[in-house]
Amino acid sequence: MTFLALEMTGDLPITALVLIAVVASSVTVRKTFGYSFATWRLHLRGESIRSAHDVGWIRDLTVGGLMRRDVPTIAAATSVGDFRKEVPLGSTQRMILADDQGRYAGMVLVPEAHAEKHDEDVDLPVRDIAELRRSFLLPQMNAKEAMALFDSIETEALAVVDSRENLRVLGLLTESHTLRRYSEELDRRRRELAGEL
Secondary structure (H helix, E strand, O other), rough: HHHHHHHHHHHHHHHHHHHHHHHHHHHHHHHHHHHOOHHHHHHOOHHHHHHHHHHHHHHHHHHHOOOOOOEEEEEOOEEEHHHHEEEEEEEEEEEEEEEEEEEEEEEEEEEHOHHHOOOOEEEEEEEEOOOOOHHHHHOEEEEEHHHHHHHHHOEEEEEEOOOOOOEEEEEEEEEHHHHHHHHHHHHHHHHHHHHOO
């Protein structure tokens, strides 16, 4: 606005007054709302950003880029007894289940499958003790959406599937990895802005 006023009028005193008005309005908006008017408009569109450096890169941190692709899967029809033989305690924390068509069918925590309470249910299909059957991530979701889902269902890891229709397992994403990558990226962007990189 200041440069516009200077270019239009060519008058330095008027330009100085415009500069004072712009600074005063900017400070007032920031004190009242906590962020600028432009940022407030982005908040209305559903973006939770605090400043300009958050705008582009938060969308670049997608679930597809963050997920681990080498995930162990096992048939959902496998019995608890066979599951215990194939996946001993300590081999991995969790297993993703896939049905006969290879579609996502839930997740089983390995210690849960080996728990004493299931000693009498060794012939039971492992899908009956599965959790998170309808909870999963999509590769196009961003880190913010993934964290909101982790919080809402209170889990540490979620399977990533290709779409809600196909449910083909693509990978696994953990809450701790998402938080770490988000923090690393935030730190890197701040260092870029400060000229340290």
